[in-house]
Every structure is written in C-alpha cells, then in structure tokens.
Amino acid sequence: MLTDPRFALLRQLTAFGILLLVWEAAGRYGMINPLFVPSPSRIGAALYELFADGRIWPHLEATFTAALVGLALGIVAGIVLGVLAALIPPVAELLEPVMTLLNAIPRVVLAPLFVIWLGIELASKIALAFILVAVVIFFTVYGGIRQVDRKLVERIITLGGNRWDLVRHVYLPSVAAWVLGNLKVAVGFAFTGACVGEFVGASRGLGYLLSFAQSTYNSALMFALIFLIMVVVLLIFAAAGRLEKYLLRWQ
Amino acid sequence: MRVRDLSISYGKGEPVLEGASVEVGKGQFVSLVGPSGSGKSSLLRAVMGLQKPLAGTVDAEVKPAEVGMLFQDDALLPWKTARDNVALGLTFRGCSQKSAAVQADYWLDRLGLKGFENRYPRHLSGGQRKRVALAQVLAQMPKLLLMDEPFASLDAIVRARVIQDVASLVEEEGISVLLVTHDLEEAISLSDRVYLLSQGPRARITQQYDVPIPRPRDPVKARVHPAFPALYEKLWNDLSHEVAFDQRAEAAE
Numbered sequence: 001m002l003t004d005p006r007f008a009l010l011r012q013l014t015a016f017g018i019l020l021l022v023w024e025a026a027g028r029y030g031m032i033n034p035l036f037v038p039s040p041s042r043i044g045a046a047l048y049e050l051f052a053d054g055r056i057w058p059h060l061e062a063t064f065t066a067a068l069v070g071l072a073l074g075i076v077a078g079i080v081l082g083v084l085a086a087l088i089p090p091v092a093e094l095l096e097p098v099m100t101l102l103n104a105i106p107r108v109v110l111a112p113l114f115v116i117w118l119g120i121e122l123a124s125k126i127a128l129a130f131i132l133v134a135v136v137i138f139f140t141v142y143g144g145i146r147q148v149d150r151k152l153v154e155r156i157i158t159l160g161g162n163r164w165d166l167v168r169h170v171y172l173p174s175v176a177a178w179v180l181g182n183l184k185v186a187v188g189f190a191f192t193g194a195c196v197g198e199f200v201g202a203s204r205g206l207g208y209l210l211s212f213a214q215s216t217y218n219s220a221l222m223f224a225l226i227f228l229i230m231v232v233v234l235l236i237f238a239a240a241g242r243l244e245k246y247l248l249r250w251q
Numbered sequence: 252m253r254v255r256d257l258s259i260s261y262g263k264g265e266p267v268l269e270g271a272s273v274e275v276g277k278g279q280f281v282s283l284v285g286p287s288g289s290g291k292s293s294l295l296r297a298v299m300g301l302q303k304p305l306a307g308t309v310d311a312e313v314k315p316a317e318v319g320m321l322f323q324d325d326a327l328l329p330w331k332t333a334r335d336n337v338a339l340g341l342t343f344r345g346c347s348q349k350s351a352a353v354q355a356d357y358w359l360d361r362l363g364l365k366g367f368e369n370r371y372p373r374h375l376s377g378g379q380r381k382r383v384a385l386a387q388v389l390a391q392m393p394k395l396l397l398m399d400e401p402f403a404s405l406d407a408i409v410r411a412r413v414i415q416d417v418a419s420l421v422e423e424e425g426i427s428v429l430l431v432t433h434d435l436e437e438a439i440s441l442s443d444r445v446y447l448l449s450q451g452p453r454a455r456i457t458q459q460y461d462v463p464i465p466r467p468r469d470p471v472k473a474r475v476h477p478a479f480p481a482l483y484e485k486l487w488n489d490l491s492h493e494v495a496f497d498q499r500a501e502a503a504e
Binding site for chain 2: 152158165250
C-alpha cells in the first residue's frame with residue numbers, strides 16, 4: 001500500500017491531513033504567530049462565514065465573469081491573430097514584434113493602465129485577463145501552424161483540397177489540439193488577470209477581498225480566499241481536462 | 252503520362268535530377284528504382300505538381316483530379332476516423348457527406364476494413380492505416396496513381412498482403428501506376444517496365460527494362476516466374492554499378 005500507485009490519492013490525502021493536524025497543534029500551542037499564519041480551524045471559520053452570510057457570491061460572480069469572459073475573448077483573439085499571422089506573412093511582420101514585446105514584459109503591469117482607461121468596474125479586469133490569455137494563445141497557434149505536419153498539408157492538396165480545406169481540415173484541428181493542450185495555462189492566466197485587476201482597483205471580486213484582507217491584517221480571511229481561489233481553479237482545471245479528453249479522443 | 256527531359260533543382264545548387272524522360276501507358280505499371288538521392292521522389296512530386304521543375308515537361312494526359320498519390324507515410328488526418336479520412340477527398344470534389352460516407356464504406360470494405368470505419372488512425376495497425384490511405388486514393392477513382400515507397404514502413408507479411416491488394420485493385424480498375432521504390436523484387440514483380448536512375452546529383456535515367464511476366468499477375472507468384480531471376484540479376488548488377496561508380500567518383504574527388 002505504501003508504494004502501490006492505486007493508493008496514491010489516499011497517501012496524498014493522509015499526508016495533507018497530517019500536515020493540517022501539525023499546523024493546527026502548532027497554532028494552538030503558540031508555536032506559530034496567528035497574526036501571520038492562522039490555524040486551519042480559523043481559516044475554515046473565515047471561509048464558513050464568507051458563505052454563511054452570502055457576501056461571497058457577488059465577489060465570486062465578479063471574478064468568474066472577468067476571468068471567463070477574458071478567457072473566451074483571449075482564446076478567440078489569440079486563435080484568429082495566430083492563424084492570420086501564420087498564413088499571411090505581412091500580418092506576421094506587424095503582429096510578431098508587438099506580441100513578442102507583450103510576452104517579454106510581466107503583463108500584469110498593465111493593470112493600473114487598464115483601470116485608468118476602463119475604470120474600476122468589470123471591463124478593466126476583463127481586459128487584463130484577455131491580454132494575458134491572448135498573447136499565450138497567439139504564440140501557441142502561430143508557432144503550431146508553422147510547424148504543422150507538411151505531409152498532412154500535401155495530403156489535402158493531392159486529394160484536391162483548396163486553401164480553405166487546408167484551414168478547415170488541417171490547421172483548425174491542429175490549433176484546437178494545441179489550444180486545448182494550453183487551456184489549463186490559459187485558465188490560470190485568466191484568473192491571475194481577474195484577481196490582479198481587482199487587487200489594483202475594484203469594488204467587487206476575490207482580488208478586491210484579498211486587498212481588503214491585506215489592509216485589515218486579516219490573515220485568516222486572506223488564507224481562506226487563497227484556498228477558495230485554489231479550489232475554484234482546480235475545479236475549472238478538472239472541467240478543462242475532461243473537455244480536452246473528449247475533444248482530443250483521437251489522440 | 253509522359254515526362255520529358257525533366258530537371259529538378261532545390262535552391263541554387265546542382266540539379267538533383269537531369270533530363271529524365273519517363274512514360275507510363277494506359278493501365279501500365281511502371282517503377283522507378285535507383286540509389287538514394289537520385290531524385291525518384293522529386294520526379295513523382297513534379298508529376299503531382301508539388302515540385303516545380305527546373306526544366307522539362309510533364310504531360311499527365313489526365314485531369315489533375317484524376318491523379319492520386321500514395322505517400323511513404325500514410326499521412327492520414329489523426330483527428331478523423333477511417334471513414335472520414337476516405338470520404339475527405341470525395342467531398343473536395345463536390346460529393347455530399349452522405350454519399351461520400353457510403354463510398355468510403357465501400358472502399359474500406361473492399362480493402363478488408365469492414366468494422367474499422369469508426370476507428371481513428373492511432374487505433375489502427377500500420378497495415379490497416381496503409382489500406383485506409385489506399386482506400387482514400389482509390390475512392391477518387393484515379394486514372395494515374397503515383398506511389399512513393401508506399402510499402403516501406405510495413406513488416407514483411409503485411410507488406411506482401413498490401414502489395415497483393417494494390418496489384419489486384421489497379422489491374423481490376425485499369426489504373427496506370429508510377430511507383431518509386433528501393434526494392435528491386437517489388438519493382439519487378441509489380442511492373443510492366445522498370446526505369447533505373449543513376450546516383451544524384453545530376454541523376455539520369457540510365458536503363459529501362461521491360462518485364463516479360465504476363466498479366467493478370469500475382470506479385471508473390473511473379474517472383475518464381477522463370478524470367479524473374481535473370482531480370483533481377485541484371486537490374487541488381489546495373490544498380491550496383493551505378494552505386495560503385497558514384498563511390499569511385501567520390502573517392503577521386
């Protein structure tokens with residue numbers, strides 16, 4: 001049972017449980033300062049309060065909306081621009097330097113600029129999530145199409161296919177495989193964009209709550225929110241994994 | 252199909268192939284053999300229109316839509332099922348999805364793949380994938396079939412079976428074939444004529460051999476025909492001479 005791969009999850013959960021018990025004991029016996037690291041029971045209580053009085057829902061809604069809208073727009077824009085750049089060299093000449101520049105900088109530095117341009121409501125968070133995702137997807141698609149298997153391209157040509165057939169039957173399915181392969185990274189970026197945007201300036205959202213917890217030194221709330229974000233992202237990862245498994249069943 | 256004085260070059264270097272002339276009559280099976288780098292595949296790609304020649308002419312005498320090509324790799328779309336892969340070329344030519352699927356099933360059945368229509372290429376063996384690729388090309392009813400070492404990646408038994416299938420199908424359908432191969436036995440047992448190319452660059456067609464084995468022909472039984480050993484020996488000697496000549500030229504340089 002100690003090495004059997006079938007019991008890996010059980011071993012991981014046991015290890016996590018032991019860690020929580022040691023952490024809780026260390027907090028109760030004064031070995032950890034609760035101002036910096038609250039005990040798991042206090043974090044659990046903070047989490048329970050968030051849901052019990054229902055005040056978490058508008059914040060969750062705001063973060064989810066910003067992240068998912070930014071993710072969807074970023075994926076669409078990344079695919080469209082990536083395909084255009086890969087197939088039309090003059091478009092690549094214009095886009096590649098801009099995208100390389102955006103890729104080279106930590107794009108979250110754009111958050112204050114988006115708040116100035118678009119205000120503290122949802123739009124600035126969507127914009128940040130969008131730009132984080134779009135750049136990643138652009139390079140995935142652009143690089144992927146340029147490395148597409150030449151034999152498949154020649155196969156379509158020898159079967160009598162035209163340029164549109166190539167896009168439809170070779171490039172787009174290849175793009176779907178690459179995008180789905182990077183979907184988890186994109187989801188992570190989308191939530192990073194939404195939360196950082198809310199952290200910089202917002203009236204709602206998990207990032208806003210984190211900023212509030214920081215300014216009031218409420219570390220239990222901060223841990224609770226970090227835990228909540230982790231759970232949410234893991235759930236979306238699981239959904240993305242299922243989608244990937246279904247759509248890439250030919251692999 | 253007539254190729255006249257064809258020269259092919261990649262970039263600004265010496266031509267890989269120079270002044271090659273090849274002819275494939277209606278319903279004829281013709282092979283090109285030669286050392287590696289003699290431009291065999293390049294000639295085939297030029298006939299298919301995938302490679303622009305430096306000089307010379309290609310007259311396929313059939314419409315581009317009536318030329319099919321079978322590659323060394325099966326080159327099936329991994330995200331499409333066997334049926335969809337076979338149906339693909341038919342839909343390019345205006346066939347409805349439904350009719351293309353019916354024709355695809357017919358060809359898959361004819362090549363012994365009934366029951367495998369919904370499998371993805373990854374879930375098929377090498378021989379099955381090759382049969383799907385063959386069905387994909389034959390479903391288009393080509394009048395000229397170009398084959399670039401299509402059996403090279405198959406193991407001996409599967410290879411023999413696929414070759415038998417190909418030989419009987421092209422005979423039944425009266426398809427003209429131009430085959431590129433390294434395998435002299437394969438070339439002789441399948442072909443009506445074999446062309447020998449010299450070592451590249453500046454490879455040329457040095458010999459051509461008519462194969463006197465009658466049709467209809469089983470490519471496995473053709474290997475025990477009385478004419479086979481003498482022709483094989485001659486072809487082997489000529490090919491060895493080409494390779495040895497090239498090695499001597501290399502050493503002299």
